[in-house]
Amino acid sequence: MHTKILLDEEHLPKRWYNILADLPTPLDPPLHPGTGKPVTPEDLSPIFPMELIRQEMSPQKMIDIPEEVRDILRIWRPAPLYRAHRLEARLKTPARIYYKYEGVSPAGSHKPNTAVAQAYYNMKAGVERLATETGAGQWGSALAFATKVFGLECTIYMVRSSYAQKPYRKSMMHVWGAECIPSPSTKTKAGTAVLEHDRDTPGSLGIAISEAVEDAATHANTNYSLGSVLNHVCLHQTVIGLEAMEQMAQVEEYPDVVIGCVGGGSNFAGIAFPFAGDKLKGSHKETEIIAVEPTACPTLTRGLYTYDYGDVAGLTPLLKMFTLGHDFVPPSIHAGGLRYHGASPIVSKLVQEGTMTATSCYQTEVFEAAQTFAQTEGFIVAPETSHAVRVAIDKALECKKTGEEKTILFNCSGHGDFDMSAYDAYYAGKLEDYEYPEQLIRESLARIPKIPT
Amino acid sequence: MSSPPQSFPRITVGFLVNPIAGMGGAVGLKGTDGLVEQARIRGAVAHAPGRAKEAMVLLKDAPFRFLTCSGPMGEDILRDAGISGFDVVYSSPGAETSSADTREACRVFRSIGVDLVLFCGGDGTARDVFDTTGTGIPLLGIPAGVKMYSAVFSLTPEAAAEILLQQGIGPLSLPLRDAEVVDVDEEAYRLGELRTRLYGIARSPYLPGLVQGTKVVFEDRDDDRARAGIARFLAEVMEGTPEILYILGPGTTTGAIAHEFGLEKTLLGFDAMIKGRIVECDLNESSMLALLDQYAHVRLVVSVIGAQGAVLGRGTQQVSPQVLRRIGVSQVIVVATPHKLTETPMLFLDTGDPGLDAGFGEFLQIITGYRTAQRKRLKRSTGSCQ
Ligand SMILES: Cc1ncc(COP(=O)(O)O)c(C=O)c1O
Numbered sequence: 001m002h003t004k005i006l007l008d009e010e011h012l013p014k015r016w017y018n019i020l021a022d023l024p025t026p027l028d029p030p031l032h033p034g035t036g037k038p039v040t041p042e043d044l045s046p047i048f049p050m051e052l053i054r055q056e057m058s059p060q061k062m063i064d065i066p067e068e069v070r071d072i073l074r075i076w077r078p079a080p081l082y083r084a085h086r087l088e089a090r091l092k093t094p095a096r097i098y099y100k101y102e103g104v105s106p107a108g109s110h111k112p113n114t115a116v117a118q119a120y121y122n123m124k125a126g127v128e129r130l131a132t133e134t135g136a137g138q139w140g141s142a143l144a145f146a147t148k149v150f151g152l153e154c155t156i157y158m159v160r161s162s163y164a165q166k167p168y169r170k171s172m173m174h175v176w177g178a179e180c181i182p183s184p185s186t187k188t189k190a191g192t193a194v195l196e197h198d199r200d201t202p203g204s205l206g207i208a209i210s211e212a213v214e215d216a217a218t219h220a221n222t223n224y225s226l227g228s229v230l231n232h233v234c235l236h237q238t239v240i241g242l243e244a245m246e247q248m249a250q251v252e253e254y255p256d257v258v259i260g261c262v263g264g265g266s267n268f269a270g271i272a273f274p275f276a277g278d279k280l281k282g283s284h285k286e287t288e289i290i291a292v293e294p295t296a297c298p299t300l301t302r303g304l305y306t307y308d309y310g311d312v313a314g315l316t317p318l319l320k321m322f323t324l325g326h327d328f329v330p331p332s333i334h335a336g337g338l339r340y341h342g343a344s345p346i347v348s349k350l351v352q353e354g355t356m357t358a359t360s361c362y363q364t365e366v367f368e369a370a371q372t373f374a375q376t377e378g379f380i381v382a383p384e385t386s387h388a389v390r391v392a393i394d395k396a397l398e399c400k401k402t403g404e405e406k407t408i409l410f411n412c413s414g415h416g417d418f419d420m421s422a423y424d425a426y427y428a429g430k431l432e433d434y435e436y437p438e439q440l441i442r443e444s445l446a447r448i449p450k451i452p453t
Numbered sequence: 454m455s456s457p458p459q460s461f462p463r464i465t466v467g468f469l470v471n472p473i474a475g476m477g478g479a480v481g482l483k484g485t486d487g488l489v490e491q492a493r494i495r496g497a498v499a500h501a502p503g504r505a506k507e508a509m510v511l512l513k514d515a516p517f518r519f520l521t522c523s524g525p526m527g528e529d530i531l532r533d534a535g536i537s538g539f540d541v542v543y544s545s546p547g548a549e550t551s552s553a554d555t556r557e558a559c560r561v562f563r564s565i566g567v568d569l570v571l572f573c574g575g576d577g578t579a580r581d582v583f584d585t586t587g588t589g590i591p592l593l594g595i596p597a598g599v600k601m602y603s604a605v606f607s608l609t610p611e612a613a614a615e616i617l618l619q620q621g622i623g624p625l626s627l628p629l630r631d632a633e634v635v636d637v638d639e640e641a642y643r644l645g646e647l648r649t650r651l652y653g654i655a656r657s658p659y660l661p662g663l664v665q666g667t668k669v670v671f672e673d674r675d676d677d678r679a680r681a682g683i684a685r686f687l688a689e690v691m692e693g694t695p696e697i698l699y700i701l702g703p704g705t706t707t708g709a710i711a712h713e714f715g716l717e718k719t720l721l722g723f724d725a726m727i728k729g730r731i732v733e734c735d736l737n738e739s740s741m742l743a744l745l746d747q748y749a750h751v752r753l754v755v756s757v758i759g760a761q762g763a764v765l766g767r768g769t770q771q772v773s774p775q776v777l778r779r780i781g782v783s784q785v786i787v788v789a790t791p792h793k794l795t796e797t798p799m800l801f802l803d804t805g806d807p808g809l810d811a812g813f814g815e816f817l818q819i820i821t822g823y824r825t826a827q828r829k830r831l832k833r834s835t836g837s838c839q
Contacts, residue, residue, distance in 0.1 A: 200678060295828075331825045362828065432791070435818055435826040440786070444689035444824070 003085060005098075005247040007078035012070055017238040019273045019346060020231065021061035022280045024353075027231075027345055028320035031307060039317045047216040047224040049125035052118065055232040063235065065117070072116045072149055076105045077239065081247035082412075086376040088396065095399035096253070097392055099412040100244045100271060103379065107172070109414030110267040111142030111227055114236035118225050119146035129153040129222040131215040133183065133208030135263075136162050136336030137169025138382070138414060139227030144178035154178035155222075157185065157211040160203035162336050168418045183208040190214050190313040204329045205340050210313035217315075228264025229310060229319070229344050237270025240411060245274050248409065254284060255409035257395050261387035262291040262300060262358070263337045265344030271411035273346075276355055289356040290395075291347065292387040294366075296434035297330035299323065299343045300351050300358035310342060321348040324436070331434040333363050334422035335383035359391060362433040366390045367426040370416070382414040383422050463518045464569065464625055466617075467562030467590075468509075468539070469582075471555055471574035472525040474501045474597040489549050501597035502530055504610050505573035508595045509534035511614035516622050520567060522558045526550055530573075552581050559585035568625045569593065569658070571617070573610075576637050579603040583634045583653050591629055591656045593617070602649055604632035604796065605657045616660045630676035630792065631705040632657035633758055651703045651721050651758055659792065679790040680709050682823035687754065687788065688713035691726070698727045698748040700736065700780075702755035702772075706788050710754065723771050741776045753780050757789040757797055757819070764817065764831075765804050774806035782812040788820045794827060801832040 020027065029038035041053045048056075055063060065073075084097040102110035122130055130147055133156070134140030140156040147154035156178050163170060163182040173180045183203050184191035190210035194201055201207075209226070216224035226233060248254060258275050260268030268291050278284045291300055300322050308323035310316035323342045324330075330339040350356045370386035372393065373379065381389060392410040399406050416423070425431055476497040477488050502525055509530055519539035521527030531539050542565060543558040555574070559582050562570060572582050573595040582592055583605075594606035595613045607613035620627050636652040659676070687710045691699055701707040703721045711718035711726065718724040722735035725744055733740060745751055753772065757764055764787055765772060777785075789797075800817060802810045813831060821827045 200675065296825075328824060331822070430795075432794075433828040435828050437818065437820060437824065437826040440686070440690045440820070441824050443693040444686060 001083070001085070002251060003083055005081040005083070005250055007243055007247060009074055009078070011243070011246060012074060012077050013065065013239050013242045014070070015062040015064050016235045017242055017274050017277060018055075018058055018061055018063055018235055019238075019277055019280075021059055022277050023346075023349070024280065027349060028307075030317035030319050030345075033309065033314055033316065033318060036318075043317070047213060049121045049127060049223060051121045051124070052232050055235055056230060065239075066120060069117050069120050072120075072146075073113065073239065076112075078243045078247075079104055079240070081244055082377070083251075084377055087373060087393075090372065090376045091393065091396050091400065093396040093400045094403060094405045095396040096405065096407045097396055098244075098248065098253070098255070098407070098409045099377075099392070100240055100247075100409070101379070101412045102240065102267065103381070103412060103415035105142075106145050107138065107142040108417065109138045109142065109382065110237060110240060110270060110411070111139050111414075112145060113239055113270065114227065114233045114266065115139070115142040115146035115225075116149065117236045118232075119143065119150045119152055122223050122225070123150040123152055125223075127152065127221065127223045129155060129219070130225045131155045131157070131212040131219075131222055132225045132227065133157045133159070133205060133212045134162075134169075134227070135159050135205045135208075135339055136384075137166045137173070137418070138337055138384075140178070140180060141169055141172040141176070143225055143227065144173040144176035147178065148176045155212075155215060156180045157183035157191075157208040157215075159183055159205060159208050159336070160201070161332055163203075165421070166336075166418060183211050185211060187211070188214045190315070194312070202329075202332060204312065206310075206312035206326055206329070209311035210315050213311065213315045214313075226310075228266040228340070229321075229342065231344075231346060233264075233266050234269035234273065234344055234346055237266045238273050240267070240270035241272060241274035244271060244409060248407075253407050255287060256406040257288045257290065257392075257408045259290045259292060259388050259391050259395070259408070259410035261335075261338060261384050261411075261413060262293045262343060262347065263335075263340050263384060264342070265291070265347040267411050267413040269344055269347055271409070272356065276350060279355055289350075290391055291351065291356060291358040292391045293358065293360050294330075294333055294335055294338050294387065294434070295360045295362050295436065296333045297324065297339050297341070298360040298436050299341065300348070301360045302436050302438045303341075303343075305348060305352050308342060319345050321345045322351065324441075331432075333383070333434060334419065334425070334431070335363075335366070335387065337382070337384040338387065361387050361390045363431050364426070364433055367423065367431060369393050370423075371426075379412065380416045380420075380423070381412060382416040383419050385411075385413045385416070388413070463516050463622075464620060465565075465567045466517045466519050467559065467567035467570040468519045468521045468527050468531065469555060469558050469570070469572050470501050470505045470522075470526055470530055471572070471578040471597070472499055472501050472550060474574035474578055501573050504597050505530045505595055506534050507610035508573070508614045509536060511611060512536070512617060515618055516620060517617070520562055520565060522554070526554065526558065552577065555581040556585055562586075563590065569627075571595065571613070573597050576601055576603050576635060579605050579634050579655075580636065580652055583655050586655070588654070588656050591625075591627070591658055592632075593658055602637050603634045603652075604793075605634060605655050612660070616658050619658075619660065627658035628675070629656045630659050630790075631655075631680075632659075633704070635758070649758070649763060654705055654720060676790050676792045679792065679822050680706050682825070683788050683790070683820055684709035684713050686820065686823045686825075687786070692729070694750075695728045697750040697752050698725055698732070698744060700725050700741065700744070700751065700753045702753065704756040704758065706756040706790065707754055737771050738773045738776060741771060742779070745776070745779045751780050752784045752786060753777075754786045754788060757787065757793055757800060763803060764800055765802050772804070774804055774809050777804055777806075777809055782809065785813075786820060787817060791821050791827070794819065794821065794829065799832045800829050
C-alpha cells in the first residue's frame, strides 16, 4: 500500500483545465464599476496583460501551459499525493483519506502555481513591475518568488495587522527582492482615505487590493496581479486537481468526497474543478465537493449571491459572487488568507447551483484538527489549510459511524511553518471563536451596490 | 496634613490600603467595619497589606510620586517596599481604620490633585474610592482577596504593577477603559448566591498586550474603539428595524449605542428606545411589562457586567423571568468588547429561572465589534459563587 503517490516530471500537466467551457449556463459577466455595463478586454488592459484577459474569458476547454512556466513549476511539481494511513488509523475510520500536498513549493503553498504563470505573461507583455496585495503573506511571498524568476519588480501591499505579526513572510519577500508596504499606506489615494477615516485600522485584504489596483492603474509600466478569485487564477490552479486525478487513478481510486478551504477560492478550485467537470459532464454525479470557510467570514454559507466589488474602494469590476459586502472587515482570525468578503464567481455559481456545497468551521475546531493531523501525518499545516483538514476528519468520522468506506481527497494547501504563533495561541487557550451575526447584519442593511441582477 | 505641593514633575498617584479589607467576610461576618476585633478573635488575618506590598515592590523604580495615608493605610507598605518618594497627606484619627477613612483620604487626594488612585482592598473599598473620585480620576485596584467582582481590580497584585509600568516619563499616557464597580450582596454571597448590582463605572488603566498575548488581533487592542464599533453596528440594526422597541441595559457599551443617536441613556438602568428616540427611562419590571403590552416586537440589549461574567444576573432585577419570557430568549442581544470577554473567561446566566437559563442553549453569541460576534460557552451557574 502506497503512502506517497508520485508522478514523473513528464506527467506535469501540459494544459490547464478551463471549467468555463463545461458550465451549463454562462457565467454572469463582470460589470464596469462606472457604467454598470459588462467589462471589455480594453477596460482591463490598463492593469492586466492581454493573455490573462483572454484566459479570464476563454471558452476553450484546455489551455496550453507555456514551456517556460512548466520549467519553473517543475522545481516542485508534480506535487505528491499522500494516503493518510496514520490519520485513518488514529480515527479508526473505514474511509480512505488522501491529500494533495502543496506545501512543497518554494513559498510553501499552492500560490506559486498562478504566480509563476502571471509573472510570465506580464514579462512577455513587456511589463516591468507588478503590484499586488497580500493578507497573511502567502500570496505576496509567492509573487515575490515568481517575479524574481522572470526579472520583474514587485510591490506588495500587505495587510497591516499581518505586516506586524508575520515578520518572516515579510522577510521572504525581501529575500526574493520585492518591496513590501504595510496597508493602508499613504502611497495611494485609497490608503490615505482609509487612514484619514481611521488611523488605527488593522487593514484588510479589500483595502490592500484597492491600493495595489490604484498603483497599477496610475503607473504605465506596472500591472496588477491578484492571487485568487479571478477565473484565470482558478485556471492556473487546476494543475492540482489534474495531477491528483491521475495519481488517484494510479491506485485505482476516484474520490467520493473532495475538500478544500476557501479564501477567494483558488486552491479549492484547483483541486475541485477537474472533478466538478466530470460531475457537470454527467459522470461521477455522486461526488461530494465541499468548500470550507471560517465561521468568522462565511462568504459561501451566509453571504448574498449578487454583484459586488472585489475591493473596499470600489475600483474593481463588479463580480457576481457570494459576498458579505465589500466593506466587511472580517475579524482577525489566524487563517488570514481566508479573510475575504467575496469568492471566485465560478465557485460561487457552482455552489449556488448545487454542484458543490459549502460549510464553515470555528477557529478552535480547525486547530484541534490540525494538531491531530500533525501528530499522525507529521505535517504542520497552515491555519487556512486546517479548515480542510477539519472537514476531512469529520467526513472520515461520519464513515466510522455508518461503516461506509468512502474515498476522501482534500487539498493540503500549505505548511504552517510561519504560523507557529497561531498554534501557540491555540495552546494558550487564546483563540476566539468568531461568528457572523447574519440576521443582525441583514437588518443593518448590507451596503452592497444596487446593480440590476 | 502637609500643604499641597506646587507641581510634581512626575505622575502623582494617590495610594491607599484598606488594611482590614476582607477580614470580616473571611470569618463569617457581614462586612468588616467596626467588627475588626471580633474578626480577629475569630481568627481573621489581614491580607491587604501583604498583597499591596507585592505590587509596590515592583513599582520601586517607576516614574511616580505617591501621596498616601499614614501607617497601615499606605505609609508602612511603601516603606516596606523600598519606596521613598512619597508624602503622607492623610492620617486616620482612630485606632482602627474605616470606610470613612478611605473616603476622606480620597477627598484629600482629589483636592491636592492626583493623576490616578491606586488602592488595595475589596469591592467595598472600590465603592468608597469611586464615590469620591467618580470618573474624573482613573482607579486601579490591587485585589486584597481571592475574588473581587469589580472590574477595576487587576487579576493579581503583580498585574497591577505591570499595568502601571506601561507609563513612561511625561503626562499620564496609560490606556484607559471603562470598568464596572459592583455592589455584592455579601449576606446572599455567604449563603452561596451571587447577587451583584452595577454601582458605577470608573475609568481604569489596563494592559492591552497582556490580554491577547501573542495574538494576531489588532483591532481588539483598544477598548473604546471596539465599543464604538459595537455601537455603530447596533445603531445600524436599530435603524433597519424601526418596528422594534429596544430596551438597552446598564453600562457604557449600551450607552454608546444611544450616543450614536445623540442621546444620553441612564447609565445604571434600562431605557427603552424606538426609531432613534428614547421612549422611557430607567424602567422597572412593571414598566417593562407595560411596554411589552404596548409593543409587539421588543428586543433586549445587555452587556456583560463586572469581572464575574454575569450576562443576566439576579442583580438585574428589572428583567424578571416574566419579562424575559415575554421578550423571548431569541430577542436578547448580548454585547461586550473583546477585552471585556478575555477578562471574563466564564459567562453565566442567572435569571432566577433555570428553565429560562437553559433556553439560551450551550453557547451564547456576543456582539464584539462592527458586524462581528464571538461564540462563548455558557456556564450553567445558578447560585454558586465559584
Ligand atoms: C495556505 C493557504 N491556503 C488557502 C488560502 C486561501 O486562498 P484561496 O482560497 O485562494 O486558495 C491561502 C491564502 O492565503 C493560503 O495561504
